[in-house]
Amino acid sequence: MSYQIDSKYLIDTLHELVEVDSPVGYYADIHAYLREAFAKMGYEMFCDNKATAYVRVEGADSSKTVCVGAHLDTIGLIVRGFNDDGTLRVRMLGGINYHAIEGVTCRIHCRGGEVVMGQVICNKHSVHVFEDCRSAERDENTMSVSVIADVACPADARALGITEGAIISIDPQFEAFENGYIVSRHIDDKAAVAALLDVLRWLKETGQKPAFDTLFAFPMYEEIGHGGAFVPEGVSEYVAVDITLLGPDYDSNEHHVGVIASDAKGPYDWDLTNQLIRCAKEHCDADKWDTQVCFHYSTDANAASHLDHDLRHGAFGMACLNSHGRERCHVDAIVETEKLARAYVMGEGRA
Numbered sequence: 001m002s003y004q005i006d007s008k009y010l011i012d013t014l015h016e017l018v019e020v021d022s023p024v025g026y027y028a029d030i031h032a033y034l035r036e037a038f039a040k041m042g043y044e045m046f047c048d049n050k051a052t053a054y055v056r057v058e059g060a061d062s063s064k065t066v067c068v069g070a071h072l073d074t075i076g077l078i079v080r081g082f083n084d085d086g087t088l089r090v091r092m093l094g095g096i097n098y099h100a101i102e103g104v105t106c107r108i109h110c111r112g113g114e115v116v117m118g119q120v121i122c123n124k125h126s127v128h129v130f131e132d133c134r135s136a137e138r139d140e141n142t143m144s145v146s147v148i149a150d151v152a153c154p155a156d157a158r159a160l161g162i163t164e165g166a167i168i169s170i171d172p173q174f175e176a177f178e179n180g181y182i183v184s185r186h187i188d189d190k191a192a193v194a195a196l197l198d199v200l201r202w203l204k205e206t207g208q209k210p211a212f213d214t215l216f217a218f219p220m221y222e223e224i225g226h227g228g229a230f231v232p233e234g235v236s237e238y239v240a241v242d243i244t245l246l247g248p249d250y251d252s253n254e255h256h257v258g259v260i261a262s263d264a265k266g267p268y269d270w271d272l273t274n275q276l277i278r279c280a281k282e283h284c285d286a287d288k289w290d291t292q293v294c295f296h297y298s299t300d301a302n303a304a305s306h307l308d309h310d311l312r313h314g315a316f317g318m319a320c321l322n323s324h325g326r327e328r329c330h331v332d333a334i335v336e337t338e339k340l341a342r343a344y345v346m347g348e349g350r351a
């Protein structure tokens with residue numbers, strides 16, 4: 001069977017998703033967006049106490065439950081204090097590369113509900129002012145968030161509602177090009193969320209049932225390593241859909257879906273990974289898939305396995321250039337990722 005995927009839907013959905021702020025731990029807006037999107041499709045979303053959103057779909061065979069997940073959280077910042085000039089001292093949420101966010105605008109989500117615009121700046125911010133502007137380290141002791149307002153002291157910032165613990169989302173700077181390339185922050189992991197939303201839409205529109213009872217899971221804490229710490233009872237397989245990598249160790253390009261054989265925490269389940277490889281061989285374009293060992297990286301599925309859940313784990317996803325910066329992929333990679341997700345959900349490739 002060949003799966004026909006609507007690439008325009010994927011691009012449009014990815015664009016919508018990256019514009020909804022969801023830095024690690026800040027879930028109100030993305031939950032509201034998803035609840036409405038699922039309701040429109042005819043699904044009911046529910047959440048566990050750790051803010052993972054789920055949709056449950058009954059399978060042809062209810063003797064087991066599988067889980068396929070894509071994380072909602074993105075890297076971001078949290079306010080830890082104030083400098084004397086009213087700029088905000090921050091800590092990173094997830095693996096921020098400060099070089100990649102200098103000058104970028106951001107939204108400060110205050111505890112009282114206010115949203116204040118800011119800009120990430122280096123304390124040595126201007127080549128015309130600081131001799132060491134170019135050579136200064138960019139890290140969380142040398143970078144701040146400057147509120148885009150008349151703020152000259154901590155009291156001015158506090159008057160806008162900003163306190164310690166306000167969570168900051170980085171502007172996605174989304175651009176989609178005619179030739180199919182997409183440049184945006186938060187392709188990790190919203191491209192995978194878009195692919196799973198389209199799998200759910202496809203199941204509903206075609207009236208098909210997955211092979212087994214299937215939980216679609218959308219966790220909020222992947223970027224800090226514990227999105228998969230809780231897994232609902234009865235789940236015996238957890239497949240994470242997340243970015244794969246490009247670079248010297250990766251025989252990949254931006255059109256690819258990658259099956260992750262191992263990551264920083266160790267190998268994924270042998271049989272399940274082989275099943276995913278069989279699905280890729282059968283359903284993905286022959287020139288657009290690969291297998292990877294992602295040794296600087298891990299996923300919610302491996303977190304779930306490491307935290308003693310009795311389950312088989314696997315992972316795959318779209319290749320992504322410039323990860324945790326202004327990322328880039330080709331829509332082909334999301335299309336191939338969705339093909340693989342459909343094949344897995346339909347129980348194909350089982351030995």
Ligand SMILES: [Zn+2]
Nearest residue numbers: 188189242243
């Ligand atoms: Zn990710």
